[in-house]
Amino acid sequence: RMFKYLRKRFASHLTERNRRRARLVSKDGRCNIEFGNVEEQSRIAFLLDIWTTILDLKWRYKMTVFISVFLGSWFLFGVLWYAVAYLHKDLPAFKLPLNHTPCVENINGLASAFLFSLETQVTIGYGFRYITEQCGVAVFLLILQSILGVLINCFMCGAILAKISRPKKRGKTITFSKTAVISKRGGKLCLLIRVANLRKSLLIGSQIYGKLLKTTVTPEGETIILDQINIDFLVDVGNENLFFICPLTIYHVIDKNSPFFDVTMETLRQQDFELVVFLDGTVESTSATCQVRTSYIPEEIFWGYNFAPVVSRSKEGKYRVDFSNFSRTVEVETPHCAFCLYNEKDAKDKIQKGYDNPVFEMTEVNETAETKM
Incomplete structure (x- = not known):
């Protein structure tokens, strides 16, 4: 029994580990996707757009290209300067006469030609080695190299x-909560996510939205x-022109139009989906647009919890944000499904509006008694 129990636990651990790895977008926003069987013409397009290709390279490859290009x-x-000196017979091996004027002074071999090339391209300044007006080829080569x-x-x-x-570096200072929660907000069942700006500079024209990624079968x-399904997120302060100076809680209302409407507390962990959340905005200091994204899988969504408060006011009158509670959750009373919540609300509305009770039976009473005077 012990062996079967350990084997079952190990299998479930491997399944959960593989499931966590098989996510399209990592927590820090990197996309886990690779392209195979790309045509050669498409590969040439990367060389034609060399600027974007260089920008997308990692730093180690970029510095390798940087050093290789200059060297x-x-x-x-x-080598070209050495060839000019060789063709003009300026090298000491040709037994130069006393009145010989070389194209470039003091080039004695390939090493000195390399040093002269280095001085020319980085404009260090000519001293011991310098060009003369003896040959036009050297003047043309000097202009070309410059x-x-x-x-x-x-x-x-x-x-x-x-x-x-x-x-993209500015996006590193925008952080999302490690987990998402599902609880009641404003009398509605909502999926909540917390996001914070770690800098005091704002993001202008911020927009928050989500995509639900799952495998679907068409009719x-x-x-x-x-398959991508749009997920609308709301913020109490408004979806546009956010005053993103302190952490905000964005939420998605789980109603009849939501893809989470049929999900319950018991079946949440059995679902196979990935919720990707995007935040687009314009950097205030550089006016450059940036996008920050993260993702959540069912194991990272807690049903029946809410986020702990993070904003408080000190005695000096300053507002303080405690990031130790940023991803902290507290358990709250929450319906175990959206269908139950809306059925309960419908029942209360019917009682308040005075709907007839379908169980009630009315019988007619015939009055046979006569009134005597």
Whole structure:
């Protein structure tokens, strides 16, 4: 019995672990998807859009490209300067006469040609090695390397600056609660999620919405994996132009139009779906748009709980946000299904409106007594 129990627990643990891994969007917003069998023409499109490709590279690959491009250009032009010196017979191996004027002074080999190329492209300044007016090929090569060097510097430095200033980094300071909860709010059964802005600078024109990802089967028998269903989220302060200075609680009303209407407290963990929540906004300091996203699976949704308060007021009159309670939940009284809640409300409304009792039976009474004068 002990062996069967341990095997069952181990199997359930592996099932839950694989289920947690098989999510499209991770908690920090990264998409878990890969593309296979991409055509060669589509791969060439990545090279044509080289700017976006460089920006999307990870830092280790970007720095590798950065170093390789500069070292490669210095070495390439170093070889060209060495070829100019060799063709003009400026190298010491040619036994130069005393009155010989080389194209570039003091180039004695490939190493000195590489150093001259480095000085030319990074504009360190000429000292011991410098160009002369002896040959026009060297002048043309100098102009060409200077122009290409400026273009390479602008592209690579601009790519690094754009990588640093991408609004994606601003999204790291927007955080969602680790779990979602289902409880009553305003007399309605709602799914609640908490979101906070860790910076004092605001997000302008913020918009919050969600997508429910699940596998569905159409009436025609077609199975759609990752079918997307719109989930509307509301905020008490309004869905547009949020004053996002303190943590907000967004909620989705579980009514008859909600895909969660048929879900109960007992069947929630048996569902197979992924709720992805998006927050779009414009960064106030840079006017760049950013998107923050996270996801929740059934194991991360607690039925019958609510979030603990996080905003308080100090004695000095300042408002204080306690982020230790940001994802903390407290148990509250909650109906175990939305259908039960709405049936209970309908029954109370019928009683208040004075509906007839269908069990009540009315009988007629015939008055046969006569009044005598």
